[in-house]
């Protein structure tokens with residue numbers, strides 16, 4: 001079954017009149033990971049935000065987005081808010097932007113859980129602490145009492161993953177979650193994504209520049225160029241026998257760049 005089905009998604013800038021995403025169609029199967037790759041400005045983030053209905057109002061969209069068979073197109077903002085986080089998780093590139101800088105992260109985590117569940121404060125606390133330990137944040141109390149700026153990018157990503165472990169969504173949209181991290185933190189965060197998939201069984205839509213990471217995580221890959229999907233299919237076949245010139249170019253240039261990462265991962 002498809003957790004996410006995107007049909008003929010078209011996104012355009014109503015102010016400038018230019019099209020950003022051209023009639024894209026793709027699916028994410030239950031429990032699987034689909035990666036979107038492509039050069040900067042090809043429309044990867046706009047596609048992810050269109051799925052969540054989070055693009056600014058100047059960007060208009062048409063086409064259909066089905067989440068577990070339900071059309072999201074007709075849902076109100078209030079109904080979408082109930083889906084986001086609880087049913088469709090989102091992990092962004094810059095952890096700092098995901099948290100309120102004026103309060104310690106524990107406040108944000110409790111507020112998010114209180115929005116979706118009827119749990120007592122004690123129960124929320126216990127679940128958060130347990131999830132933090134699962135992502136190797138071994139002193140959860142101290143972490144929850146820190147402001148976002150007091151934590152590293154890698155720690156903020158792990159906190160977002162811990163929150164996702166508690167929320168147990170069916171789909172996680174991760175837009176370049178490792179791009180701002182150093183190589184060691186990238187390795188750790190990729191491991192946490194594997195854990196998330198194993199433990200929660202969620203599907204993942206993963207945007208990354210790093211084809212080494214995509215090779216490790218994704219079952220299927222979708223290649224975007226100038227707002228068009230130029231190729232999609234199982235990761236192994238897209239990488240080993242690309243059919244489009246652009247994919248060929250990406251694979252030959254970018255996969256070599258991620259050699260360092262592959263060595264650190266210690267396995268092919």
Ligand SMILES: Nc1ncnc2c1ncn2[C@@H]1O[C@H](COP(=O)(O)OP(=O)(O)OP(=O)(O)O)[C@@H](O)[C@H]1O
Pocket residue numbers: 013020038039040041042043044045046047056058059
């Ligand atoms: N809010 C917006 N208003 C107008 N144009 C936008 C807006 N957001 C993005 N764009 C344009 O849409 C195009 C696609 O942007 P998008 O951020 O989706 O690219 P991307 O593939 O995610 O790139 P990157 O890898 O650098 O994040 C770009 O030309 C960008 O300038």
